[in-house]
Amino acid sequence: xxxxxxxxxxxxxxxxxxxxxxxxxxxxxxxxxxxxxxxxxxxxxxxxxxxxxxxxxxxxxxxxxxxxxxxxxxxxxxxxxxxxxxxxxxxxxxxxxxxxxxxxxxxxxxxxxxxxxxxxxxxxxxxxxxxxxxxxxxxxxxxxxxxxxxxxxxxxxxxxxxxxxxxxxxxxxxxxxxxxxxxxxxxxxxxxxxxxxxxxxxxxxxxxxxxxxxxxxxxxxxxxxxxxxxxxxxxxxxxxxxxxxxxxxxxxxxxxxxxxxxxxxxxxxxxxxxxxxxxxxxxxxxxxxxxxxxxxxxxxxxxxxxxxxxxxxxxxxxxxxxxxxxxxxxxxxxxxxxxxxxxxxxxxxxxxxxxxxxxxxxxxxxxxxxxxxxxxxxxxxxxxxxxxxxxxxxxxxxxxxxxxxxxxxxxxxxxxxxxxxxxxxxxxxxxxxxxxxxxxxxxxxxxxxxxxxxxxxxxxxxxxxxxxxxxxxxxxxxxxxxxxxxxxxxxxxxxxxxxxxxxxxxxxxxxxxxxxxxxxxxxxxxxxxxxxxxxxxxxxxxxxx
Ligand SMILES: Cc1cc2nc3c(=O)[nH]c(=O)nc-3n(C[C@H](O)[C@H](O)[C@H](O)COP(=O)(O)OP(=O)(O)OC[C@H]3O[C@@H](n4cnc5c(N)ncnc54)[C@H](O)[C@@H]3O)c2cc1C
Numbered sequence: 001x002x003x004x005x006x007x008x009x010x011x012x013x014x015x016x017x018x019x020x021x022x023x024x025x026x027x028x029x030x031x032x033x034x035x036x037x038x039x040x041x042x043x044x045x046x047x048x049x050x051x052x053x054x055x056x057x058x059x060x061x062x063x064x065x066x067x068x069x070x071x072x073x074x075x076x077x078x079x080x081x082x083x084x085x086x087x088x089x090x091x092x093x094x095x096x097x098x099x100x101x102x103x104x105x106x107x108x109x110x111x112x113x114x115x116x117x118x119x120x121x122x123x124x125x126x127x128x129x130x131x132x133x134x135x136x137x138x139x140x141x142x143x144x145x146x147x148x149x150x151x152x153x154x155x156x157x158x159x160x161x162x163x164x165x166x167x168x169x170x171x172x173x174x175x176x177x178x179x180x181x182x183x184x185x186x187x188x189x190x191x192x193x194x195x196x197x198x199x200x201x202x203x204x205x206x207x208x209x210x211x212x213x214x215x216x217x218x219x220x221x222x223x224x225x226x227x228x229x230x231x232x233x234x235x236x237x238x239x240x241x242x243x244x245x246x247x248x249x250x251x252x253x254x255x256x257x258x259x260x261x262x263x264x265x266x267x268x269x270x271x272x273x274x275x276x277x278x279x280x281x282x283x284x285x286x287x288x289x290x291x292x293x294x295x296x297x298x299x300x301x302x303x304x305x306x307x308x309x310x311x312x313x314x315x316x317x318x319x320x321x322x323x324x325x326x327x328x329x330x331x332x333x334x335x336x337x338x339x340x341x342x343x344x345x346x347x348x349x350x351x352x353x354x355x356x357x358x359x360x361x362x363x364x365x366x367x368x369x370x371x372x373x374x375x376x377x378x379x380x381x382x383x384x385x386x387x388x389x390x391x392x393x394x395x396x397x398x399x400x401x402x403x404x405x406x407x408x409x410x411x412x413x414x415x416x417x418x419x420x421x422x423x424x425x426x427x428x429x430x431x432x433x434x435x436x437x438x439x440x441x442x443x444x445x446x447x448x449x450x451x452x453x454x455x456x457x458x459x460x461x462x463x464x465x466x467x468x469x470x471x472x473x474x475x476x477x478x479x480x481x482x483x484x485x486x487x488x489x490x491x492x493x494x495x496x497x498x499x500x501x502x503x504x505x506x507x508x509x510x511x512x513x514x515x516x517x518x519x520x521x522x523x524x525x526x527x528x529x530x531x532x533x534x535x536x537x538x539x540x541x542x543x544x545x
Pocket of ligand 1: 020149150185187302311319320
């Protein structure tokens with residue numbers, strides 16, 4: 001293909017390459033902070049035939065709530081949370097039930113003190129459609145569909161990106177102060193900055209199929225996933241909606257075999273022949289890959305351009321949203337003039353550890369796929385618990401040790417305790433997500449936080465912190481740092497602490513007196529005197545990709 005010479009040159013503060021979940025989340029976060037961007041995305045429409053991610057985690061739902069779209073996503077989701085919160089293991093859809101996991105993936109219809117939003121099962125295309133609608137309404141955010149980025153050149157103060165439109169007749173350039181490479185596994189941006197994916201792939205193929213079978217039902221009752229541990233066929237199957245569209249994943253099945261034997265495989269999962277029409281198939285390989293660097297100067301890799309997780313456990317797209325929020329609020333702080341560009345160098349140290357933990361967890365889940373399991377309740381409960389109950393991983397990750405988080409007062413001796421992915425224990429340790437609480441009027445503590453920093457503490461009592469609060473407000477005002485002040489919830493076990501909370505709801509600093517809070521550290525103006533941990537660690541590099 002000959003790329004035509006650029007006919008025009010545009011400019012934008014932030015150029016987002018790719019409008020999948022990561023790119024749309026980045027645009028939503030930038031828009032929340034009033035920073036303009038252009039999102040370049042080749043797909044004009046979102047296809048519902050490759051649903052891919054179905055698990056939207058509690059944490060991603062909390063971000064959607066911050067953006068004001070959690071309710072819109074729930075309304076658009078074909079399977080309401082109330083319909084089912086269960087994963088069922090069985091011999092087939094018409095066969096014996098082996099065991100159930102209730103309340104999987106943070107699905108609950110009850111209010112839970114630990115989080116502001118329950119999880120939601122919803123096909124990825126629906127998430128993308130809702131986010132597309134949202135970012136289109138944000139002033140300063142442009143979603144440019146049918147356009148593709150072909151190259152990138154970095155220069156002082158930013159980068160120039162070359163773009164072609166769908167008809168390939170008009171090439172053009174966009175200059176941006178920041179570029180976010182949200183362009184997925186085959187990222188052009190990653191290649192242009194010389195970054196490489198490092199890690200390994202699972203040798204087994206996987207075959208996904210989406211089919212219509214309006215007459216298909218199961219006596220097993222509602223479940224968001226049925227794991228079929230069958231004598232003939234093993235895999236996962238579930239409803240995409242309540243009007244007869246189903247998905248199935250069959251590990252170990254080659255694409256050609258799957259395409260030729262789809263009816264037989266579906267019959268095996270169902271346990272009986274069922275009238276159906278195959279709508280689409282999607283072969284894929286599980287990969288455990290992390291880029292050797294997440295950026296270069298003002299260009300950052302976000303989402304699957306930076307890492308590929310196996311989908312087991314449902315963390316893939318959610319991790320991408322976490323990346324997007326992290327880098328986008330920081331760019332917004334720099335663009336809005338209250339943080340120096342140095343803040344951005346905390347993106348990789350903060351996200352790399354989270355990604356490594358998530359990839360490791362997904363890889364552990366990969367070791368016990370449906371075909372690897374015995375048809376035995378106790379064995380399945382033991383093997384699969386961590387996959388369905390992972391709030392420790394989803395909510396419990398911390399940015400402790402980041403250069404822009406309060407340094408640990410006491411250097412830790414020996415290695416840090418391993419994260420228990422199944423158990424979430426709220427903590428106000430700097431770096432952790434602010435513990436959630438419901439307020440007496442029924443609203444969420446999170447709804448009270450500002451879009452900039454927030455000081456949560458015993459502010460109404462005045463007390464020892466009174467002068468410190470006033471001093472912090474003055475220091476923030478001098479530096480034009482947006483700072484909201486919120487009284488700690490009455491139910492909070494940490495009512496005596498002052499917690500400085502970042503725009504992403506993580507605790508930047510904890511103090512008995514706000515006078516002790518170093519606002520320069522948390523905005524990246526100065527490095528803390530003692531940094532502990534969280535430096536980019538060497539990757540386990542069995543192969544280079
Ligand atoms: C079978 C399967 C099941 C999964 N299940 C789950 C799950 O339950 N939960 C979960 O969290 N994750 C799941 N995932 C993972 C999830 O689909 C991905 O993690 C997610 O799509 C990654 O988002 P992204 O925005 O980083 O990349 P992508 O979704 O790949 O988006 C990249 C975007 O960039 C665009 N693009 C590409 N090249 C260019 C270019 N040159 N210029 C401009 N734009 C470009 C693409 O069109 C695309 O829209 C699953 C994946 C698979 C394969």
